[in-house]
Amino acid sequence: MLLLDIKNLTIELETADGLVRAVDRVSLSLREGETRGLVGESGSGKSLIAKAIVGVLNSRWLVTADRFHWLGKDLLRLTPEQRRQVIGRDIAMIYQEPSRSLDPTAVIGEQLEEAIPDHLLTGPWWRRNALRRKKAIGLLHKVGVREHQRVLQSYPYQLSEGICQKVMIAMAIAKNPKLLIADEPTTALESTTQAQLFRLLASFNQLKGMSILLISHELESVARYTQKLSVLYCGQLVEAGETNQVLQTPLHPYTDALIKSVPEFQPDLAPKTPLYALPGSIPTLQHVPIGCRLGPRCPNARKECVKTPALERQQSHYFSCHFPLTTKGK
């Protein structure tokens, strides 16, 4: 069953120079128990999409969509109050920098206990506090923190970034959400802790059937832990499909460049040889080119590219390009 079904999501910002379209008709769907990666460079609108899903964008942003369904209910048609209830029950999110998103003035124990909803505590009211504490300790154990006593009594600044991120995850899974959105969960972490966290997320997905939307700019780590992949460039969806398929036969020149620019995906590349790189840099949102936004940087752009290509599909593989890389001899 489709958990999340978004079609043609557009997010615009009103500025002095007119409307700036930060996310341009992106479609995204997520089944129950699926892990999907959302890859794109900075400014491609990944975080905006995540924020639009949980509804934390402020009123300056205009969010429109043809379809924005969560379990069959259109989120954009609900009143803010109803919407908050649905999202508060089912969706949890982990943010980029854990030590900054935690409250610096309260100890971890307090914050974690606050995140546990009342309906999960079964017991008479006079035992509530003890149950809450017990549940908090259980959550910490679940995310792999052993010395719970010390962590519960610490303030965020006293803990390492990795532990803080684990606490964030514990807070996110406290209410048993159906969907966990992880917005660049590992940028601030060491490579050994990174692997640990990805394994943790993968285990929640397998053991509890929790769906995960993993947002990152690092293709290599996303590719290892997800089943489906969506690639964004500058607010446009360029390619989506099964992770393996996208990596093996990329149809969009941007995805191709992204894969080629990572040494890990090029095992026969000799050390110290130049990497494949697209010329130019990512345009700012005030000056995006018309049509396909990759246009000026694309190696095989032609006249037709000034019109935005429609999203086409080949089986379960979606792409939006006038000249897909199908004829590539491989």
Place this chain on the structure above:
Amino acid sequence: MSDLLEVQALSKSYSKQRGWFGRQQIIALDNVSFTLAEGKTLAIVGETGSGKSTLAKLLVGIEKPDHGQILLAGQPVQISHYKKYNHVIRFIFQDAGRSLNPSQKVGQMLEDVLCFSTVLDQQQRRYKIAQTLKLLGLLDEHAEYYPHMFSGGQLQRVALARALILDPKLLILDEALTALDPTLRAQIVNLLLELQQKSGLAYLLISNQLRLVRHVSDSILVLHQGKSVDYGTTAEVFAAPEHEYTRKLINSSGG
């Protein structure tokens, strides 16, 4: 080829107040030695607190070592000579956007560097700035820009320009490639490799990304809690890591 940089048994410890009278010694670097030849790249890998940044600080002379010495082209280096040898070793920080002065034009910033460290007159300085900008694929009019007018990749190039304008022999990149987007990172890596081939620059790359390290570096030094646990050519270390920690690191990156 001769060794450009030789580091012998370098140690550094910090002391920290503990209680009323006690002091606690924190050993940041313990007996680290390595050599770096001209035109080669040495990667330094390790977790936070392993002493990577302390090592970089010692090399550029921000901190003074407790023991050991640093030899630059055979000559021992002392802190008092800093001005003399900052032509040779240059440093690039992690976040280019934050390490540039936002209220100063790029051209002015580059000129300041030349004013402080060279004896060129104004004509020569202007020529040098134009030349350096061209080398890094920037335009002449970029000298009139303020840092906020550049995109992330261009800022990294500006930071590189500031480092390269004195024609250094060694460039220390402290996590300078980590925060970049993949396609930009590929561009900068290509630029660095090209510069190395053209002018025989040596790099000291401090990084956490093993995949990149494997591609770019000639030799690798793994630091763990201030001690060097693995040191050798990149291919050797990746093929047969000696220490438990290195093995864990290589496994976790899938490298």
